[in-house]
Amino acid sequence: MDKMKHLLKVKYDLEAAKIVPQRGGWAALAFKVYSGDGSFFLKVYEKSRASTPKWTALIDQYVPITVWLMHNSQLRGRLPVPVLTQNGDYKCEDDEGIYLLYEYIEGETVGDKELTGDQVEELSKMIAELHLYGEEIPVETKAIKEDFAVPFLAQMRTVVDQAIDELPYEVRELIQSHMVQLMKLMDSIEKLSADLMKRNLKMTLCHTDLHNWNLMQSSSRQLMLIDWEGLKLAPVEADLMFFIDKPYYHAFMTNYRKVHNEFAINPDVLQFYQDRRKLEDIWEFIEQILFDRQDAQERAETISHLSREIREINS
Ligand SMILES: Nc1ncnc2c1ncn2[C@@H]1O[C@H](COP(=O)(O)OP(=O)(O)O)[C@@H](O)[C@H]1O
Ligand SMILES: [Mg+2]
Structure with a gap:
């Protein structure tokens, strides 16, 4: 968790008070991140998994399309909102995983x-x-x-x-x-x-x-x-x-x-x-x-x- 806190600080300038594992999906691990700026959903694709390259190869292509839909279609408010890194990237990575951060959806x-x-x-x-x-x-x-x-x-x-x-x-x-x-x-x-x-x-x-x-x-x-x-x-x-x-x-x-x-x-x-x-x-x-x-x-x-x-x- 400390490694993740460090990553969130460096990449997103986010001070994580607490990180709690969530029930993940099929492809990735999931965590809820609590901070002074609200809660976030962190999706982690582990590099040790055979399926990770397939699921992460197109992040930079599909996320901007979802952002466009969010602003230009009736799907406004219906899609998860990605949080970009300080450099404006849709994802970041370290030796263990590829990380995507979203606003947390309460529900x-x-x-x-x-x-x-x-x-x-x-x-x-x-x-x-x-x-x-x-x-x-x-x-x-x-x-x-x-x-x-x-x-x-x-x-x-x-x-x-x-x-x-x-x-x-x-x-x-x-x-x-x-x-x-x-x-x-x-x-x-x-x-x-x-x-x-x-x-x-x-x-x-x-x-x-x-x-x-x-x-x-x-x-x-x-x-x-x-x-x-x-x-x-x-x-x-x-x-x-x-x-x-x-x-x-x-x-x-x-x-x-x-x-x-x-x-x-x-x-x-x-x-x-x-x-x-x-x-x-x-x-x-x-x-x-x-x-x-x-x-x-x-x-x-x-x-x-x-x-x-x-x-x-x-x-
Ligand atoms: N932004 C979010 N806020 C809160 N919970 C979320 C959010 N995104 C996903 N989840 C929860 O995490 C689970 C897994 O996320 P998902 O994006 O479907 O990952 P996977 O690709 O592993 O299936 C979802 O079924 C949902 O319960
Ligand atoms: Mg899923």
Whole structure:
């Protein structure tokens, strides 16, 4: 904690009175920082984790876009507010991690709870608003443009066909007994990826990680959408895929179509996003087992998640 206090002082000129670990997310550790200037949320991506380069590579590209949205769209007040370093940077780092600081949102994460009808309405308005903006905005979006690549696929194929012996016994068993399904999924994604690259699809800003752990009900009664590290210029199916199976899908789309009247889902694009997400989750768990330093309990948890994901491929 002292190291973190020092970093906050040097980089942000912030005198942290107290730093309290928070329940983090999937990608990063999280801390609440108390200071005379208010409370802050510090997100720490540990350099020891295999997934960190992927999640942090585009910070300088996506954060300014969220700042632009915050000032120029109806999403004002709905996004987390980043705190810049004294040098005006969106992030800072030391030998252990990459750090992002935000204003602290007082409120409750939706998390395990179901969205209320009012929240569904708010969320559909927010997503419809986000999808009104694209490459015409005055902030560069090239770096976050969807290219339909599946960068981890080649490495995943190698592990599955050749390096499978490096995996723990249970994982090997699990993969071997679902090999046909796994191969089918990889082949189908590869085809869809090549096909979509050739098409000229309409793209807008998309959040791409729309689940309830990324929604907070702030005490000022607004629903907030957080965790923008997946921000992309992409076909809207990249976001709408998260609602397809939800009981409130119809209500969501009714609201959404008030803004995007003649919108219809493109089934190929939807399939691509659903399949890539499934495969990417499986790959991240395999990557954690292969490359992250994990204790026995962490490893058991990862294996249990992986096992659930692999068994779900069929459905
Ligand atoms: N600015 C914030 N203020 C207060 N809590 C936050 C803030 N941002 C995120 N959180 C909480 O921390 C959790 C993890 O943050 P998130 O940005 O989603 O990280 P990850 O990329 O690891 O999923 C969220 O589910 C939410 O509960
Ligand atoms: Mg999150």
